[in-house]
Amino acid sequence: MRFIGGSSNGLVFPRFPKIPFPVWGKVCCANGMAIDTTDLLERFCRYVQLDTRSDAHSDTTPSTPGQWNLLRLLEQEVRALGASDVTITEHGYVLATLPATTTKPGVPTLAWFAHADTATELPGAARPIVHRAYDGRPIVLPDDPTQVLSVETTPHLRDAIGEDVITASGTTLLGADDKAGVAVVMAAARHLLQHPEIPHGKIRLCFNPDEEIGRGVHKLDLAQLGADIAYTLDGGERGEVNFETFSADGAVVEIRGVASHPGWAKDVMVNALRLAGRFVAALPMEFSPERTDLLGGFVHPTEITGNSERATVRMILRDFELDGLAAKRAIVERVAAELRTAEPRARVEVSFAEQYRNMRYWLEKDMRPVEYALEAVRRAGLAPVTPAIRGGTDGSRLTARGLPAPNIFCGMHEVHSQREWVTLQDMALAVDVLLRLAQLWAEQAQTRFGL
Numbered sequence: 001m002r003f004i005g006g007s008s009n010g011l012v013f014p015r016f017p018k019i020p021f022p023v024w025g026k027v028c029c030a031n032g033m034a035i036d037t038t039d040l041l042e043r044f045c046r047y048v049q050l051d052t053r054s055d056a057h058s059d060t061t062p063s064t065p066g067q068w069n070l071l072r073l074l075e076q077e078v079r080a081l082g083a084s085d086v087t088i089t090e091h092g093y094v095l096a097t098l099p100a101t102t103t104k105p106g107v108p109t110l111a112w113f114a115h116a117d118t119a120t121e122l123p124g125a126a127r128p129i130v131h132r133a134y135d136g137r138p139i140v141l142p143d144d145p146t147q148v149l150s151v152e153t154t155p156h157l158r159d160a161i162g163e164d165v166i167t168a169s170g171t172t173l174l175g176a177d178d179k180a181g182v183a184v185v186m187a188a189a190r191h192l193l194q195h196p197e198i199p200h201g202k203i204r205l206c207f208n209p210d211e212e213i214g215r216g217v218h219k220l221d222l223a224q225l226g227a228d229i230a231y232t233l234d235g236g237e238r239g240e241v242n243f244e245t246f247s248a249d250g251a252v253v254e255i256r257g258v259a260s261h262p263g264w265a266k267d268v269m270v271n272a273l274r275l276a277g278r279f280v281a282a283l284p285m286e287f288s289p290e291r292t293d294l295l296g297g298f299v300h301p302t303e304i305t306g307n308s309e310r311a312t313v314r315m316i317l318r319d320f321e322l323d324g325l326a327a328k329r330a331i332v333e334r335v336a337a338e339l340r341t342a343e344p345r346a347r348v349e350v351s352f353a354e355q356y357r358n359m360r361y362w363l364e365k366d367m368r369p370v371e372y373a374l375e376a377v378r379r380a381g382l383a384p385v386t387p388a389i390r391g392g393t394d395g396s397r398l399t400a401r402g403l404p405a406p407n408i409f410c411g412m413h414e415v416h417s418q419r420e421w422v423t424l425q426d427m428a429l430a431v432d433v434l435l436r437l438a439q440l441w442a443e444q445a446q447t448r449f450g451l
């Protein structure tokens with residue numbers, strides 16, 4: 001967790017009484033209307049049964065045909081809810097509008113984002129299992145009994161006792177990352193469309209492909225979106241709001257050796273693969289993902305390819321601060337220089353590419369999008385937490401492109417594994433937070449909105 005001081009813009013929110021933690025079927029939003037948890041659960045279970053894995057090796061957007069199935073379904077469903085301006089772009093972005101219900105001037109247009117794809121490592125097409133009123137005992141997933149969830153190995157599961165825990169069956173992802181976010185956005189949109197008495201400004205919805213391969217918003221036209229502030233629904237723990245991500249670079253080291261027939265290679269051959277191995281072994285272990293957490297950054301070799309004549313080492317560099325990221329680049333340069341000194345007959349070339357930047361650099365200039373999200377979490381009766389994300393979100397790129405986009409929880413846990421889980425209650429709370437957030441922006445609007 002990280003505290004950012006001095007940027008609260010002097011906001012003072014009226015105190016609201018704490019709402020007791022809701023129990024099954026009793027999640028009430030700000031206007032006292034119950035959120036329809038039956039619809040929310042059905043939606044989530046419908047979405048996770050579709051296989052929407054993305055694929056980094058594909059050049060198309062969406063990267064896989066499976067994602068179209070969910071994106072087209074969402075287009076139909078959001079149309080059926082009665083949203084306006086429903087479109088699906090040639091790259092699969094589903095956009096829609098919830099028209100403003102307030103005529104108050106100066107209310108910004110919000111956008112709610114959730115991504116339709118799931119992680120690439122494991123199959124999608126989950127068979128969801130609802131463990132009603134979870135009793136706290138280990139959950140053995142039936143299709144692979146070696147996959148077990150317990151309160152010892154998944155501490156947040158202790159907080160889920162008595163709630164309705166949803167898992168997959170053991171051989172697939174659940175896909176709560178990010179179909180929990182998709183279901184939450186859809187449920188919140190449905191609620192607002194059914195309750196026009198709730199005052200809010202214009203809200204845009206965006207369901208996008210390919211977040212998991214870092215291309216979630218690269219074909220999104222921000223002018224077409226037309227929003228002032230965005231929120232991604234792509235977070236874990238109940239009450240979580242994230243406004244800080246890694247800053248990220250990629251690095252490539254190209255090693256050119258000297259080729260020779262191995263039978264006559266003595267004093268001639270320079271084996272590029274051996275040098276690649278030496279290079280990776282010389283990267284300091286204290287700056288590896290295996291040895292860092294919290295705010296620590298790292299250099300992480302992700303791929304070695306090649307043969308004895310030439311080899312390529314690919315790495316990702318991560319840090320929360322730009323000077324820390326520069327220091328990671330310097331590590332790569334130093335280890336490459338040492339390799340050149342050790343084997344002058346080899347050619348060793350290093351290149352870097354910027355990937356994304358910590359969204360805090362932009363958000364801290366005006367923390368209102370974050371402060372309002374934190375207040376909405378409080379009004380939903382939860383204690384906000386603001387951990388830094390050891391990764392990136394679609395919000396990292398949106399924010400860098402000028403659209404501030406903090407991230408809000410939707411309850412996903414153990415993501416990118418067969419043991420992925422979420423509770424219906426956490427998803428309902430995320431719906432509640434979105435509804436309160438929409439009202440908060442309408443309530444607090446100045447006559448002129450100037451971000």
Ligand SMILES: [Zn+2]
Pocket residue numbers: 115177178211234
């Ligand atoms: Zn995600």
